Amino acid sequence: MFFRVLSNFLLNEKKAISIIFFSTVAGTAIIATMLSLSFEIESRIQKELRAFGANIVVEPKVSGLISLAGQPRYLNELDIPKIKTIFWRHNIIGIAPFLETSLEVNVKGQGIKLTGLGTWFEKELPLPDGSFRAGIFSVASWWFIDGRVPKKRECLVGLALAKRLGLKLEDRLRIGNEEFTITGILSTGSREEDMVVMDIEELQRIKNLPHRVSSIWISALTTPMDDFAYKDPATMTPQEYEKWYCTGYVTSIAKQIEEVVRDSSARPVWRVAEAEGNILQRVRLAIYLLSVVTLIASSLGVASTLMTSFLKRTREIGLMKAMGGGRLKISLLLLSGIAVVTTISSIGGFFLSLLLSDFIGLRVFGSGLENRALLLPLSILSGFLMNMAGAMIPLRNVLSVRPAIVLKGAE
Amino acid sequence: MRKRPILYFTKRSILERPQRIFLMVIAVSMAVSLLVSMITVAGGMRKRLADELKAYGANAIVSSSEYLGEAVAELLKQKKGVIVIPELYGRLCLSGKGQLPRHQLMLNVIGMPSEAMKELKITGTIPSTREVLIGRRLKEAGGFSQGAELNLSENCDSSSTERFIISGVFERVGPEDSGIIMELHRLQEILGLKGKVSVVLLRISPEDFEDTIQELKSSLPNIEIRPIRQVALSEERLLKKIETLMLIVLIVVVLASVITVAGMMASTIFERLVDIALMKTMGGTSRQIQTFFILEAFIVGVMGSFLGLITGIIAAQAITLSAFHKTVAIPVIVIPVAFFIGITISVLSGIPALKRVTAYRPSIILRGEI
Numbered sequence: 001m002f003f004r005v006l007s008n009f010l011l012n013e014k015k016a017i018s019i020i021f022f023s024t025v026a027g028t029a030i031i032a033t034m035l036s037l038s039f040e041i042e043s044r045i046q047k048e049l050r051a052f053g054a055n056i057v058v059e060p061k062v063s064g065l066i067s068l069a070g071q072p073r074y075l076n077e078l079d080i081p082k083i084k085t086i087f088w089r090h091n092i093i094g095i096a097p098f099l100e101t102s103l104e105v106n107v108k109g110q111g112i113k114l115t116g117l118g119t120w121f122e123k124e125l126p127l128p129d130g131s132f133r134a135g136i137f138s139v140a141s142w143w144f145i146d147g148r149v150p151k152k153r154e155c156l157v158g159l160a161l162a163k164r165l166g167l168k169l170e171d172r173l174r175i176g177n178e179e180f181t182i183t184g185i186l187s188t189g190s191r192e193e194d195m196v197v198m199d200i201e202e203l204q205r206i207k208n209l210p211h212r213v214s215s216i217w218i219s220a221l222t223t224p225m226d227d228f229a230y231k232d233p234a235t236m237t238p239q240e241y242e243k244w245y246c247t248g249y250v251t252s253i254a255k256q257i258e259e260v261v262r263d264s265s266a267r268p269v270w271r272v273a274e275a276e277g278n279i280l281q282r283v284r285l286a287i288y289l290l291s292v293v294t295l296i297a298s299s300l301g302v303a304s305t306l307m308t309s310f311l312k313r314t315r316e317i318g319l320m321k322a323m324g325g326g327r328l329k330i331s332l333l334l335l336s337g338i339a340v341v342t343t344i345s346s347i348g349g350f351f352l353s354l355l356l357s358d359f360i361g362l363r364v365f366g367s368g369l370e371n372r373a374l375l376l377p378l379s380i381l382s383g384f385l386m387n388m389a390g391a392m393i394p395l396r397n398v399l400s401v402r403p404a405i406v407l408k409g410a411e
Numbered sequence: 412m413r414k415r416p417i418l419y420f421t422k423r424s425i426l427e428r429p430q431r432i433f434l435m436v437i438a439v440s441m442a443v444s445l446l447v448s449m450i451t452v453a454g455g456m457r458k459r460l461a462d463e464l465k466a467y468g469a470n471a472i473v474s475s476s477e478y479l480g481e482a483v484a485e486l487l488k489q490k491k492g493v494i495v496i497p498e499l500y501g502r503l504c505l506s507g508k509g510q511l512p513r514h515q516l517m518l519n520v521i522g523m524p525s526e527a528m529k530e531l532k533i534t535g536t537i538p539s540t541r542e543v544l545i546g547r548r549l550k551e552a553g554g555f556s557q558g559a560e561l562n563l564s565e566n567c568d569s570s571s572t573e574r575f576i577i578s579g580v581f582e583r584v585g586p587e588d589s590g591i592i593m594e595l596h597r598l599q600e601i602l603g604l605k606g607k608v609s610v611v612l613l614r615i616s617p618e619d620f621e622d623t624i625q626e627l628k629s630s631l632p633n634i635e636i637r638p639i640r641q642v643a644l645s646e647e648r649l650l651k652k653i654e655t656l657m658l659i660v661l662i663v664v665v666l667a668s669v670i671t672v673a674g675m676m677a678s679t680i681f682e683r684l685v686d687i688a689l690m691k692t693m694g695g696t697s698r699q700i701q702t703f704f705i706l707e708a709f710i711v712g713v714m715g716s717f718l719g720l721i722t723g724i725i726a727a728q729a730i731t732l733s734a735f736h737k738t739v740a741i742p743v744i745v746i747p748v749a750f751f752i753g754i755t756i757s758v759l760s761g762i763p764a765l766k767r768v769t770a771y772r773p774s775i776i777l778r779g780e781i
Contacts, residue, residue: 015678015681016678018674019674019675019677019678022670022671022674023670023671023674023675026667026668026670026671027667027671029667030663030664030667030668033660033663033664034660034664037660045649045652045653048648048649048652049645049649051644051645051648051649052467052641052642052645053641053645057584057585059548062548062551062552062589063551063552064552064553065505065516065549065552065553067552068516068548068549068552068589069516069517140641141644141645142640142641142644142645143640144640164476187640188640188641189472189637189638189639189640189641189643190639190640190641265548265551267547267582267584269584270532270582270584271466271467271468271532271583271584272467274466274532275463275464275466275467278463278466279460279463279464282459282460282463282734282735283456283460283653283734285733285734286452286456286730286731286734286735289729289730289733289734290448290449290452290660290730293444293445293448293726293730294445294664297441297442297444297445297668298441298667298668298671300437300438300441301437301438301441301442301668301671301672301675302671304434304435304437304438304441304675305438305671305674305675305678307434308431308434308675308678308679308682309678311430311431312682356663356667359659359663360656360659360660360663363655363659364652364655364656364659365652
């Protein structure tokens with residue numbers, strides 16, 4: 001009997017069911033899309049924020065004022081691949097070394113003292129498990145070369161320097177007893193615009209500084225700093241230290257880098273690291289809260305649809321009551337009808353949300369959002385929450401109808 | 412049915428079916444409130460994020476091949492929404508005992524106004540005129556501590572040194588960290604460069620970065636203003652991304668909620684087949700009946716939009732307040748948009764159903780054959 005009435009409802013009330021169906025599909029799809037967005041917004045925005053440049057800088061360690069005054073100190077270039085072997089290696093998404101030295105340059109027959117800067121432009125770092133593309137553009141996406149990347153016996157000149165000395169593309173500079181061709185004018189909006197920039201190997205060769213680098217810039221995905229992260233590692237208990245070391249804070253990643261690069265001091269670029277943490281937290285919170293608002297609003301929308309469809313069935317319920325149906329039995333019957341529709345439509349909503357979140361991911365971040373299987377149970381759960389909550393009020397209303405009055409058509 | 416009967420019907424239909432009307436209003440208001448809160452949060456997000464981005468530092472720089480007059484900084488300060496930080500670069504000789512060759516070391520020194528030092532990462536306090544901040548590398552190299560004294564002079568040959576107390580340690584990363592920072596006017600005095608600065612750093616709101624740069628360039632033709640690409644470019648990209656994100660989410664959410672509401676509104680019309688048939692038998696034309704339903708839908712739309720507008724604004728304020736700790740300005744545009752969308756959904760979603768329903772013959776409906 002129960003199943004006959006249920007299947008009758010499902011088969012004959014097509015109009016009512018289709019309205020519940022579509023509104024539940026739409027509601028769960030919105031909720032699931034917002035959820036998948038809020039799961040991923042943090043990592044997506046963080047990747048965008050990495051455009052603000054390196055957040056860790058490695059420099060030679062200093063000890064004694066003499067180390068600032070005397071011969072410049074260097075790091076060893078051969079230590080750089082080790083940075084991609086630390087615990088947080090997968091979070092390191094950009095590396096570029098720099099060598100800064102003075103250069104005696106002969107420009108159009110005139111000898112001048114300039115600053116030379118060597119770096120990696122495109123560098124394939126061999127690693128135990130594959131390779132890693134490092135280079136200046138992985139840490140400083142804003143470097144702009146009007147021309148092309150320099151190779152052997154070639155260099156770039158900074159925009160300010162080019163203006164000052166009247167240099168242009170294809171001009172030649174004499175450095176030592178070698179000729180360098182200018183292949184591009186470099187704009188960075190910073191100190192580099194006053195320098196002669198070339199591949200680090202070339203600068204190491206002409207200055208006879210094999211494998212020497214003055215600093216290394218690193219771009220790493222990090223966990224935003226919290227109160228715990230600011231604690232001085234030296235004062236931590238062993239348990240605290242372990243927790244700190246194994247969390248991807250910018251400070252703990254810097255510490256691990258220091259351990260693999262000999263005689264180095266790795267420091268967070270606070271300006272970048274702190275601003276990044278703040279922005280991430282804010283955007284994440286805003287998206288979470290928007291999801292909550294969406295959840296509430298969609299539930300209300302779906303609930304009101306459901307109420308409409310319940311009110312329509314007053315007469316039917318009156319009849320059931322007149323035939324001796326108890327409150328429990330009638331509620332069970334009504335709710336199981338809704339449950340069947342809800343289950344099917346939330347699964348539909350889940351699949352629709354896959355399309356929607358892929359669309360959002362592609363349009364905004366250039367790649368679809370990862371569709372987690374977790375969203376399927378969440379969609380069904382939210383569908384049920386939405387519909388059962390929406391069903392409660394009208395259910396109470398219709399259960400209290402007096403069959404005689406309803407059937408007479410007086411209500 | 413003339414005009415007055417339509418009004419009469421509409422009034423009765425609304426007053427005597429409060430439950431149904433209430434549900435329709437709720438459905439419309441849900442779509443409108445989502446729309447309003449999304450627009451408001453998205454609009455405010457750009458501004459709030461622009462505030463947060465301030466922490467990345469200056470995004471434009473004014474420089475020249477010689478020193479700039481401090482007057483330039485004063486001129487730039489008059490431009491609204493631009494933060495101006497003049498800096499003077501120089502070198503001073505540090506005299507020390509024991510560990511230095513000939514007991515002396517040339518240090519890079521930056522002079523900047525005290526208020527600009529608040530933006531630095533400092534352990535310690537902002538220096539007064541007799542105090543300096545030292546860079547982290549200098550501190551590590553020299554083993555200096557807060558409160559220690561430094562003897563500085565303009566060049567290493569001069570015999571007159573001035574004594575400064577270390578008020579704190581700063582960290583900027585880069586060569587500056589091996590140097591010191593002191594109050595701008597103090598450094599000008601020591602170097603004999605009264606009223607001169609090396610560069611003026613500008614923090615321009617990324618919202619109207621390009622316009623402001625152009626404006627400054629045309630009003631101050633003699634100086635060179637350049638964007639600091641690292642900050643300016645990245646800000647622009649980030650804000651664009653966030654904006655696109657919010658826009659697309661807005662479209663998706665509003666579209667989906669419109670579908671829900673439209674379905675419901677259409678269903679309420681089918682529900683009233685008998686009423687329609689009755690009106691027809693009483694001599695109402697299809698047109699009059701449609702007018703009646705549209706009028707009702709219009710009123711529902713107005714009420715729903717109003718409710719949605721209020722809840723949407725409350726939701727948007729709550730979100731921005733908890734995420735950014737500031738209230739958000741309500742863009743005036745949301746008011747017409749809310750009413751337009753609310754009324755449009757309410758009226759348009761019923762029309763196809765209405766067309767179909769009014770085409771039925773009343774006798775068929777009243778006999779119960781549909």
